[in-house]
Amino acid sequence: MNAASSPTIAAMPPDQRPRERLLRLGPDALTDAELIALILGTGRRGASTIDIAQAILREHGGIGGLAACDPVSLAREPGVGTAKSARVVASLTLARRIAHTTAADDVIASSADVVRVAAPLLSGLRRERVVVVVCGPGNRVRARVVVADGGADAAPMPVREVLAEVLRRDGVAFAVAHNHPGGDPTPSDADRRTTAALVDAAERCGLRFLDHVVVAGDAWRSAR
Numbered sequence: 068m069n070a071a072s073s074p075t076i077a078a079m080p081p082d083q084r085p086r087e088r089l090l091r092l093g094p095d096a097l098t099d100a101e102l103i104a105l106i107l108g109t110g111r112r113g114a115s116t117i118d119i120a121q122a123i124l125r126e127h128g129g130i131g132g133l134a135a136c137d138p139v140s141l142a143r144e145p146g147v148g149t150a151k152s153a154r155v156v157a158s159l160t161l162a163r164r165i166a167h168t169t170a171a172d173d174v175i176a177s178s179a180d181v182v183r184v185a186a187p188l189l190s191g192l193r194r195e196r197v198v199v200v201v202c203g204p205g206n207r208v209r210a211r212v213v214v215a216d217g218g219a220d221a222a223p224m225p226v227r228e229v230l231a232e233v234l235r236r237d238g239v240a241f242a243v244a245h246n247h248p249g250g251d252p253t254p255s256d257a258d259r260r261t262t263a264a265l266v267d268a269a270e271r272c273g274l275r276f277l278d279h280v281v282v283a284g285d286a287w288r289s290a291r
Contacts, residue, residue, distance in 0.1 A: 106158050127141075137193070178287070198214070214232060226268050238274070251283055
């Protein structure tokens, strides 16, 4: 990128600047690059914020890939840095959470329900993550909580933290879900041992253990 690639935001005619266009026409009138440029805030020498936004979108395969990007890796992109990376990742994470907010009438009646509720917090990740779904009476969902993040091939299953989250939220039942970034949802021997430990721990605490599902893309399996 160089200074001739595109004008700075300040050099654009007022009616073409992303912020003014958003206020006048609404956010849907802006491209993904323009929206990301607004989050970035500033460019760098020889590159406008839109240049940088277009570059990181290309690098990560569009907005979907950017939403799953590791913030440390994003911070290394030219013109980004830690502060801008944090803003981008935080904004896209909030958008994903809003899109998949648990409905007040969500009830866990099957393994598929666990997947439906937990999968939005697991999709697109390149590392393993553990999510606990906390339920009240009638298996009505009260919360979805990330309790552990691991590497590309493993994440710790913190049984004590799982139970603590359920009890802290006055839950009476719970389910657990985690992802396999490699694409195979088949539960491992370790997954099945963890399931047995969760069953035992739930019984000791007077809680109902509903399920443990392994998610890999659109596929999933129960480890029970």
